[in-house]
């Protein structure tokens with residue numbers, strides 16, 4: 071029968087409409103009195119999910135039958151954003167889904183916009199993990215992401231009287247149609263207690279008897295490859311109390327105490343810590359780290375044991391990548407499993423552990439390096455502490471020969487810092503316990519070797535390597551900028567979707583008049599879309615025809631939102647004085663977005679400062695037609711998808727040597743923004759690819775900053791530049807905080823009394839000049855501007871996470887693709903059910 075409706079797997083609009091209607095009725099129990107937009111969104115998500123399940127099954131089966139090596143990406147953060155649009159595109163279902171919904175009187179947009187972001191991350195590190203999952207599936211590499219299923223993701227940011235206020239992000243409130251609970255995949259995780267030594271057959275065996283047990287239960291989310299049939303898995307652990315009730319206490323009559331202890335066990339997966347690039351030595355955080363490492367390793371080991379292979383072959387079946395030091399307890403945990411449970415000898419266990427694990431470093435900032443108090447670690451993980459002592463002892467014995475007569479060097483590379491109390495350095499543990507340590511951009515990886523870990527580089531010269539970050543062009547161009555994607559397809563075809571090096575074919579169109587006109591029109595349309603979004607979202611009124619100058623990223627002093635704000639003051643003063651620097655300036659909208667860690671006082675004050683400046687400048691009759699500043703509340707993935715395609719100028723202005731890579735810079739580049747930036751992180755490589763002449767590069771280089779650091783005096787720099795001095799006087803005169811005296815004192819102190827750690831004033835004049843050049847080019851020669859923007863898009867091929875993942879696969883994981891066939895006989899549900907009985 072030609073027209074037979076294939077619910078659950080058919081790919082026509084008819085099939086999808088039928089399935090959607092059935093889910094609405096039978097999964098949602100919607101009727102004319104109980105029908106909501108949320109219900110319709112869920113019905114659509116379930117309809118799409120039905121079309122994933124079969125290939126997901128088949129992917130697992132194929133990988134298992136072929137005994138494929140798998141990559142395990144361990145990350146405390148996965149900043150996934152929304153799943154719907156990405157899944158529909160990767161399944162190739164956008165046309166039929168739109169048609170199906172239209173036939174029922176709904177639009178795809180209204181339903182897909184109901185989905186809350188999965189905000190299980192802070193910023194770049196978590197978003198990198200999400201892009202990597204997309205690339206792994208698309209490259210058909212068998213892979214699992216492992217993390218925590220936080221009940222509360224990154225907080226929702228509100229702005230109240232200019233200040234950041236944090237609201238809980240209850241993203242699971244209406245249920246999550248994309249996840250599948252696996253009640254059979256559950257592991258006990260121990261904490262505390264003591265280690266007993268049992269002498270058996272002339273050997274000491276160590277047995278850890280924990281005093282507390284928490285269960286980790288798996289929730290799986292499918293990760294769909296584009297243009298292939300691979301569906302991988304993101305497996306997130308949720309903490310469960312092992313007993314529904316503690317029967318002992320229940321029988322004692324203390325019912326509420328029993329329930330309370332259940333809740334406290336389940337605290338482990340309650341909330342994501344909202345700190346980006348600064349660590350917090352909190353006990354609950356350490357427990358979260360061990361919880362997800364223990365569950366993930368138990369799962370990996372269970373899968374390996376099915377193979378019935380010798381333990382020495384574990385590295386041929388599993389490559390475990392540690393996303394920062396957050397999962398670095400994998401080193402002693404894998405050792406503990408091999409030594410205490412599988413009874414291997416130390417040398418074999420150590421060889422297997424180091425050959426299986428690899429570590430990615432994400433920052434050079436000392437305050438981000440994780441160090442746990444040794445007494446706390448010893449209390450929570452007594453057996454792991456013993457193992458780490460032994461690892462350290464053996465390592466230092468081997469290292470001593472590298473540093474004759476330099477015992478202080480051993481102090482630097484020791485896992486234990488001899489402070490009071492002693493601290494355990496997790497980066498040292500991760501480097502020593504793995505076969506690869508990589509940085510995330512060329513400059514960062516060099517600084518890791520030369521500045522951060524020179525002693526380790528001497529001992530392990532082959533361990534250090536670079537893997538420049540990337541982003542998935544499927545989410546960040548194809549899905550988020552459909553109009554530009556269509557224009558690119560009409561020019562060069564669609565091979566770039568899975569081979570982003572092909573985007574360079576666009577260079578042939580960078581001087582094509584018609585192409586440039588289309589490109590310009592699309593940027594305008596994206597600005598209109600962005601302005602409408604911001605109006606709906608937060609009531610902001612912005613001029614869609616103005617120049618969009620955007621800085622969106624976590625708020626941090628090293629990222630220098632304050633430098634941007636200071637330059638805005640220079641522009642404001644110049645406009646007021648009819649100055650030369652703003653003579654032909656186009657109407658400009660400065661957009662800021664980003665969350666500050668709730669305990670980071672100066673970052674929160676920078677948000678307040680931006681809002682106060684905006685409040686004054688946006689209503690100043692002298693400047694308001696030409697200058698506007700807005701802080702967009704609650705920056706997140708789904709906002710980035712709207713704002714980035716609308717941007718003219720991308721602000722990437724961190725102090726050289728502080729931003730490990732940056733990935734926002736790459737998203738803007740492939741969406742046709744020009745970059746104003748320092749030679750920091752991946753900006754260096756962006757300049758290499760696009761040509762410095764097609765960017766606005768300014769400021770001290772990392773080497774120049776290092777030199778300057780001995781003599782830098784921010785006060786004298788300010789005094790030597792009259793315009794800067796006037797801007798600073800205005801800022802600290804109370805002009806922007808008339809009824810809030812002295813609130814910006816901490817920022818003044820940090821800039822002048824505490825030495826301006828991030829060199830704002832060393833770079834401000836050069837920044838201001840570079841920004842003026844950008845404004846003047848945009849105002850005088852929009853054709854040249856668009857020409858350069860297209861050249862940037864055409865030069866962004868290197869910054870695909872497909873390229874990054876291909877490098878990890880070859881250099882670190884030694885893993886190949888495992889293609890999954892398309893199963894033609896999809897309707898096997900009934901047969902499967904019979905077979906399993």
Ligand SMILES: *Cc1c(COP(=O)(O)O)cnc(C)c1O
Pocket residue numbers: 192193194197622623624705706707710731732733734735737
């Ligand atoms: C890409 C991204 C980031 C990282 O931005 P950087 O500019 O590299 O710091 C942070 N947050 C979100 C929501 C992102 O999409």
